[in-house]
Amino acid sequence: MGGMSSRYAAVKAYHNTEFLNSRPARPIRILTEYIEPESRFEEFNIQDTLVVFGSARILSRENARAALEVAKKDGGDVAKAERNLEMSQYYEAARELSRRLTEWSKTLKGSAKRFVICSGGGPGIMEAANRGASEANGENIGLNISLPFEQNDNPYITRRLSLEFHYFFMRKFWFNYLAKAIIVMPGGFGTLDEFMETVTLIQTTKIKKKLPMVLFGTEFWSRILHFEPMAEYGTISAEDVDLFFRTDSVDEAFEYLTTELLRIEDVEEEEEG
Numbered sequence: 001m002g003g004m005s006s007r008y009a010a011v012k013a014y015h016n017t018e019f020l021n022s023r024p025a026r027p028i029r030i031l032t033e034y035i036e037p038e039s040r041f042e043e044f045n046i047q048d049t050l051v052v053f054g055s056a057r058i059l060s061r062e063n064a065r066a067a068l069e070v071a072k073k074d075g076g077d078v079a080k081a082e083r084n085l086e087m088s089q090y091y092e093a094a095r096e097l098s099r100r101l102t103e104w105s106k107t108l109k110g111s112a113k114r115f116v117i118c119s120g121g122g123p124g125i126m127e128a129a130n131r132g133a134s135e136a137n138g139e140n141i142g143l144n145i146s147l148p149f150e151q152n153d154n155p156y157i158t159r160r161l162s163l164e165f166h167y168f169f170m171r172k173f174w175f176n177y178l179a180k181a182i183i184v185m186p187g188g189f190g191t192l193d194e195f196m197e198t199v200t201l202i203q204t205t206k207i208k209k210k211l212p213m214v215l216f217g218t219e220f221w222s223r224i225l226h227f228e229p230m231a232e233y234g235t236i237s238a239e240d241v242d243l244f245f246r247t248d249s250v251d252e253a254f255e256y257l258t259t260e261l262l263r264i265e266d267v268e269e270e271e272e273g
Contacts, residue, residue: 033170037143037163041178044139044161047112049178050101050257052094053194054125054185060095064088090185090217091128097183097216097250098132098140104258106138115180115261116141120171120194121162125185127154134158143171172197180264181257182213184244186220199243203236210267212260213244214253221246 019025059067064085071081098117105115117133119126121142133140134156142157144164153162165171176198184195195215201207215221230236245256 030167030170033165033167034173037174040160040163044158045112046116046139046141046161046178047114048180049116049118049141050098050105050181050183051118051175051179052098052125052129052183052185053120053187053191054090054094054128055187055191056120056122056124056126057188058087058091058124058128058186059084060091060128061085061088087186091125093216093250094125094128094183094185095132095135097253098129099136100132100250100254101257102133102136102138102140104254106136113139118143118175118178119157120144120190121153121157121164123152123154125187127156129183130154130156143174145171176201176207179211180209180261182211183253183257184213184215184221186217192224199240202243203240210260210264212257212264214257215244215246216248216253218246218248 013019020028064081064087068078068081068085070076071078101115102117105113108114116139117129118141119129121130121144126142130140130142131154139158139161140156141161142153142163144153144162145168146164146166153164163174165174172194175194182195182198184191195213198207198211198213202211202213215225227236227241231238231241245253247253247256
């Protein structure tokens with residue numbers, strides 16, 4: 001009968017959300033976290049990045065001071081608020097360093113956007129990095145991750161470059177794939193995970209490019225990380241301890257990174273020539 005409508009309307013596979021969220025479709029979901037970010041980076045003509053890792057819990061100086069005043073007034077945890085104010089130096093350092101690196105990157109020749117600040121997209125040090133780049137009127141990237149306690153993207157990320165990942169390993173891929181340098185501010189388990197994975201990839205030459213790394217906060221990191229005993233016991237090589245540059249100075253970090261990045265580019269151009 002020509003007028004009879006079908007009792008069942010088939011759904012195209014790429015519109016079938018039940019299937020796309022199923023276990024068999026996991027490879028498709030993984031692939032989208034490669035292809036979709038790549039399309040955005042191409043849209044903005046981004047060639048490479050400077051990645052900033054660090055704690056989501058570190059406050060800006062302004063917010064830390066305000067919280068200390070509230071703690072003193074209301075009988076709160078003054079010791080904790082004072083500690084947070086001291087730690088806010090790293091927020092301000094990440095902010096200033098990102099701003100200066102962005103201003104420097106905008107002076108470089110070429111049509112591609114070079115050395116774009118990239119963070120994990122959340123609050124704390126991540127916010128500071130995106131904020132500094134934004135204050136220099138530079139595009140900047142936030143690679144967020146969906147977590148049970150919900151890490152919201154910070155307001156300073158370039159909107160079209162704010163990405164949210166489900167898979168940690170795909171997020172880490174994009175951190176390292178475009179990176180030309182890594183800046184590691186004080187942080188917790190996540191920061192340590194990101195730092196150690198990158199060092200391992202460099203040590204095992206899975207990352208073959210030269211990748212300058214800055215450990216910012218000498219007192220913090222000297223208490224957290226002790227690599228020298230590993231070298232003494234022979235579980236790492238003596239030169240592995242020199243895979244990163246330690247400093248407490250924004251000036252030193254800026255000088256080290258800009259000098260190394262230009263030196264590496266000169267060497268690569270000579271090798272290609």
